[in-house]
Amino acid sequence: MIMTESYLSIDHLHKEFPRRGDRPLNVLGDLDVHVEEGALLSILGPSGCGKSTLLNIINGLDDATTGEVRLAGRKVSTRTRSDVKIGVVFQQPRLLAWRTVRNNVALPLQEMGLPKDEIDDRVRRYLALVGLAEFADYYPLQLSGGMQQRVSLARGLAIEPDLLLADEPFSALDEFSARRLRQEFVRIWAETGKTILFVTHNIREAVFLSSRLLVITDRPARTYLDLPVTVPHPRKPEDDLLFELEKSVTEDFMRMEEQVRLEKEMTR
Numbered sequence: 001m002i003m004t005e006s007y008l009s010i011d012h013l014h015k016e017f018p019r020r021g022d023r024p025l026n027v028l029g030d031l032d033v034h035v036e037e038g039a040l041l042s043i044l045g046p047s048g049c050g051k052s053t054l055l056n057i058i059n060g061l062d063d064a065t066t067g068e069v070r071l072a073g074r075k076v077s078t079r080t081r082s083d084v085k086i087g088v089v090f091q092q093p094r095l096l097a098w099r100t101v102r103n104n105v106a107l108p109l110q111e112m113g114l115p116k117d118e119i120d121d122r123v124r125r126y127l128a129l130v131g132l133a134e135f136a137d138y139y140p141l142q143l144s145g146g147m148q149q150r151v152s153l154a155r156g157l158a159i160e161p162d163l164l165l166a167d168e169p170f171s172a173l174d175e176f177s178a179r180r181l182r183q184e185f186v187r188i189w190a191e192t193g194k195t196i197l198f199v200t201h202n203i204r205e206a207v208f209l210s211s212r213l214l215v216i217t218d219r220p221a222r223t224y225l226d227l228p229v230t231v232p233h234p235r236k237p238e239d240d241l242l243f244e245l246e247k248s249v250t251e252d253f254m255r256m257e258e259q260v261r262l263e264k265e266m267t268r
Ligand SMILES: Nc1ncnc2c1ncn2[C@@H]1O[C@H](COP(=O)(O)OP(=O)(O)OP(=O)(O)O)[C@@H](O)[C@H]1O
Pocket: 017, 018, 025, 027, 045, 046, 047, 048, 049, 050, 051, 052, 053, 054, 201
């Protein structure tokens, strides 16, 4: 059998942060993840288990203590970036209040040195993709939270990343806006074919969005469950199959928390 390398390979990843006067904080413990190109992989884990730390390492903003991340065949670190273009969408929109929507989306494109025509074209296309074509000349504070988050999504997509890292992008929104944005997010994923890593602690959201779902344990994080979500798109949030899956992932999640608690007690 011919073994092909995954698009994103995370092998034996371990990360600890030094602490003054104490043992280092063990955040990621021997984490293995292999992601195929074009996947929408949700990473589900308890709060504080190291999900953002993992995204930072994949994005070349921090180094693992040991272990390796490879993207499209090249090792990633703070010193050796891969050729893969990475876009990021955060929990908060992080827009510049003094720039219009258009100029917020244009900023990273200007930093990339793209010609003005290309920038104008991309800003127009990606604002249309997130349904904000008519709001290009608004300032962020003139928009609702959900609309600001769409601008941030347009900004992340406009650089045309090969890999999009989404760090709880809908968790600060009200449920109605989050629902609409999740549906748009899946449509954009289907239209653009991007590889997406989507970090969340919302089990229903992860089940609804993903082509694959990874549950990681509390610190030190390791893979507890890795399962494909084969329910075809377009999905309805109230689909029985999704509801059944959510129930079983919730049970797995609770079992995992109990197992980690017992392990911690035994090593105390
Ligand atoms: N630069 C740092 N220096 C020291 N400790 C850090 C640093 N970054 C993160 N940590 C610690 O690592 C742990 C994991 O943090 P991280 O932000 O990755 O978790 P998370 O799973 O994304 O959390 P949440 O779901 O609440 O956003 C936390 O205990 C945090 O305090």
